[in-house]
Every structure is written in C-alpha cells, then in structure tokens.
Amino acid sequence: MDDLLIKNGRLIDPANSMDAKMDILVSKDKIVTIAPKISAKAKTTIDANKLWVTPGLIDIHVHFREPGYEYKETIESGSKSAAAGGFTSVVAMANTNPVNDCAQVTEFILEKANNTAVINVHTVGAVTKGIKGEALAEIGEMAKAGVVALSDDGKCLMNPGLLRDAMEYASMFDLVILEHAEDQSLCGKWSINEGRTSNRLGLVGAPAAGEDSIIARDITLSKYLNIPIHFCHVSTAGSVDLIRQAKKQGVLVTAEATPHHFTLTEDAVGSYDTNCKMAPPLRSKSDVTAIIGGLMDGTIDCIATDHAPHNVVEKEVEFDCAAFGIVGLETAVPLAMSLVNDGHMKPSDLIGSLSSKPAKTLNLSGGSLDIGSQADITIIDPELEWIVEPSKFATKGRNTPFGGKRMRGRAVVTIVKGRVVYKFNGKDIDSDE
Amino acid sequence: MEDLTPEDISQILNTSKLMKGISERDVKKAPTLRGKTIINMFAEPSTRTRTSFEIAGKRLSADVINISTSGSSMSKGESLKDMVANLEAMRPDLIVVRHKSDGAPAMISRWTNCTVVNAGDGRHEHPTQSLLDMMTILESKRKLEGLNVVIFGDIKNSRVARSNMIGMKKMGMNITVCGPKTMLPLYVEEMADNVTTSLADAVVGADVIMALRIQTERLEKAKFPNAREYSRLFGLTLSHLKKAKHNAIVLHPGPINQGIEISPEVVEGQWSVVLDQVTNGVAVRMATLYLLLGAGLQKTE
C-alpha cells in the first residue's frame, strides 16, 4: 500500500503547465502517480476538494538567526514557522553570529537543519568576511560545504570593485549574488521611506533613489560581465523599471519582492508603529502599484518573505532605535493570494512565483510536482478566512504589522518528503485508513 | 499640533491669556493644580523649555519633579519603556517629555495611563513652542487668520517649523517657508502656501517673520558650505525688514546664533518679540497643564 493519496484537489503545477483537478499519489518520499482519478489505497488519504494542491512553496529569503541569536529564532522554530506558512524549502541569510562566511559555519547550519528542521533549509554564504564589505569570504570552501547562493543581505555591497571581484569569483561555483540594494551614503541613518509620512513624523527618510541607483549600478556590471545577479526585496517603482528594461536587453538579472511591499504603504507606520520598520522601508502607493505590475509581467520573479524575527525588546523602543524587519512566513500565502483575489494574477502565475521560479532563480531542486521527484507538496484553502494572532505563531517573532488583521486563504497542509509536517488546526481533511 | 483642532488651539490660546494674568500678579501662584504631580522628563538638554514647564507647574501649585536622562538610561541597560514603567509606579499625573527620538512622547503615552505632554521630540513636533508663537503673534496683531508669516532656516530638520506649519495652517495664516534647498523637505510645497529659497523674496509684505535656530553641526554635514555663506544668504538683516510690512514682528525660538540666522540689530529692534515669546511660553504651558489636569481634557499633545 502506498503512503499518501491526495484526492479531488485543484492541482496547480506551473512548471508542468498543469492547472486541473487531479489526484496525486505518494510512495515513501516520492511522487509516483498524478492522474484524474486514482483508486489505489494509501495509508493516509487527504480529501482536497475545493483546495489547491501545489508544489511545496519555496522562500529564498529568510533570517533564521542561528547561530548567535537563538533568542530571536532557531533553525527549528523558523522551520516550523515556514511549515505553518506552507513553505517546504527556505534559504537562510548569512547575517548570523558568527556570520556564515566560512565552511565551518555553513556545516554547522546545515547539520542543525538536518537534525532539527521540519522542512528543507538551505543557506547562503556571506559575500564578504563578516559582512563587512572589505574582503571576500571563503566562497569556494562554502560552495563545497553546500551554500546555494551568496549574500551580504542586511548590508549593500557598497564597493563596486569588490562586487565585481565577488561576481566573477562566485561565477566559478555557479553561485549567484543576492544584492540588498541600498546606497548607504545616499540614505544615511534612516527609519522609514522619505516622503509624506517622513514629513509628518519627522523620521529620517530613505530616498527611493538610494535603491534605484544601486540596481542601476549592478545591472551595468551584470551586463558588462555577463554574470547573473539577483535583487532582494525590490521596493521602488524605479527599481522595477530598471529591471524590466534590463531583462528586455537580456541582462541576467532576477528579482524578488516581499508580501509587505506589495500590500502596505508607508501610511501603515501610523503613529510610530515599529512593526512597520523594515529595510527596505514601506514605500508609496505608486511604488506598491509598480511592484504588483512587476509581479504581473514577470519582471519580478519571486515572492520572498524576508522573514526577520526579533525579540519584543528590540521593537518596543524609540522608533529610530528599533530593529529593522518583520516576520513573514506565516502571513505570506494570504497576502500573496490577495493578488489573485484582486484580479492581478492568475493562480498558476502566483504559485509559480512561490515555487518554480524561486527554484529556478537559485537552481534549487523542487518547485514542481514531477513524477519521481521528492514529495514536497502544499495544500492551500483559497477561501479560508482567519485572523492573524501573533501569539499563536510558530516563529519566536511577534513582530508583524498584520496582527489582528483578517486574512483570506492559507496553507492548510504542508508535506515534506511525503510526510505531513503541518496541518492547520481544526481543519479535518485528514482521514487515516 | 497634528492632533489639535482649530477650536482646541483657540481654547488653549484664550486660556493662556488668563494664565498670563496670574504671572503678572504680585503673588504669582494659583492653587489650581495643588496635589498634582508633574514629572519633567528631559532626555535631551534644554534649560529653556524645562524651566518654562517647571515654572508653569509651580505657578499652578503642582509638585514638579525634573528628571534629566540625557540619553544615559539606555547605556545603563534600562529601556525607555522600563523607565516609563518606573516613573508611572510613582503615580504622577502628567509627564512632560523632551526626547531626541521622533515619536518618543507618542510611544510613552501608549505605555502609560497618565497624560503625556510633548515638549519637543526629535525633528517631529514642538507643540507648546508653536502655541507660544501664536500667542505672541495674537498679542501683537489681535488676529491670526490672513496674516502673512515667513518661517526661514532649516525647515527639513526643525520641529518648531513643522509644528508651526501645521498649527498656523489650521488657524488660517498664509505661510511662506524659506531655506536652502538642502534644508527643505520633499513635498514641502504641500506643507506651506509658498516656498522659496530667496529670503529677500520671502519677506515681501510679511506680517510675521520667524527665524529658526540653525544647528551649526548640520552646517558641517555639507548642507551648506559654512556659517559665513549661510548668513549672507539666509541671515535676516535690517534690509529685509524694509520689505516687510512696516509693523512686522520678528520671532525666534531661541537660543539665537547672533550673526548667523539673524543680525544683532534685528534682535534688538522694536520689531523683536523674542522676550515676549519667553514670557508667553510660561503662560501657554500653564494653560496646557491646566486644561489637561484641571479641566479634565484627556488628550496627548
């Protein structure tokens, strides 16, 4: 008898151009059959009637804080948060303590992931030693240890000469650099976007031009060297335009956007809500519209959360002292689905930006429901309405601007290697036989 | 000033006038706030505003306690939130907050049940300064509506400018802001009626001219080449006053950098109401404390 049968679901698998009612049969950790009607018996059967059955979702931008900041998050708690949000694979950033800039740290993280994570946890390595932007990290050694990309995320690679070296060097190992685009000298010590809200609150604002100018610089380098580069959390209309033009010219650029940057504007900061402080900042309405446009036409390849858990004591302080970032894994699916509900994207395109496209961007396995592939599957209830309760999050972080908000849609079952690792409370869809 | 309605502002200004009467008596004391405790929490040095609040509280018979933290609480490992919790445990009725971080008073008011008054936060607001400015203008001009006011200097980084732009707009004044382009925020044209980088143009027909204190350390941050060039282009002189209305008045929130944003002859001339501003500062703060504590108006400014 096979292990798992998912029946009656709407199977959305963009990599195979599939969007139809299909059953899916899993044996051990592999997908073995996909067909309109499977009559085989399985140990576990899930009735996915009215639900979407999609490739396990992939988030290529999370901060899991281990080693060094386990009070904010661990690989274990982060992985449970990912599972609760419907993600079966994530890519963790390197700004831990110590920074993941050498093979020993990479090995520690991957071993921790292997022993404690309930999903697939990949990691990037730092581009520069200590994320200081001064000297190259041990890129070759980290490549051997298994990093899937390189990034100094949190900081921008401000020295273009060093960036060129890093791109050329990393290309030997087929590792792409993920750029956090923020011109530090143009932006200064900012707290929110520069605009009407910063005028109202007196807070120092980061100009959108501080992101655009780095993206323009990096596109120029990528085109010149013919080496790919990826842009993290694109937040401005200017960036979207630049990336769109670059792609038209065949420059090897890819980009991601976060759910908060396509659902919230700077207005959300309200009266100094530090849960709306993140890097890049929430921007203006026209930027949000441009990000949505970028997702619609494929200029922006992926949706990534930039999941950035912090302890409450790092947020309940003066706004200019508060830590940057919000948690995102457990609210990403409904926020992304608002793009479908608002008529901007087809379900298959949206699922592509959360599965096949992130896999392609970083050359990861997964992101599709191929026969014979590892059974990483997410089941989504597109109509389920629920209210965000940060106290019930699986992540250790409570730093979200969406607390108390009503959401529509969420992952209800998350399956990794054929095993159910998450099931939404009170959702009785699982019948053991 | 963002939270106040024009009616609120009028009420405070009317009350301030009554309060000024108390300060002009032989016995400068009223029993109105007897038994009330006010904490002046100043996390940024400011003798002038702190003293003004202290005198205001004492003239109304409140117990006033000054706490100067000048940023040291964080270095001792105590967060602002902890500090506020500790202060609240002493059961004050009102906390006056001066802080270098924008929004600190708004946050503190979320963390405490007692009334919080903003005595200046970062680059955000300085509402009692704006109120005392308007009181001073009102005394001289008998009205606010329709007056031409020029605010000049570092508009971008000044909480005095921000509060006055908001408050004076609410009172129907015609606001011109002027400063070097590096010190004008984006979208400034939405915050004032006229924007110019020429002080000579700005002052034409002005009823009220308000100089802002220029932070000399900001000048060093390449917002301007040096103090001398700044004073040549943006220092208020007698020649500017000739272009203003003949009975124009000049305000400055103090302390004044004489010879930089304003020339000594202007400060000492009959148009200068700088000392009236200081006197009215006490009256406005008395009115604020009275309305919040004595008259049961529960609101954070």
Ligand SMILES: [Zn+2]
């Ligand atoms: Zn980043």
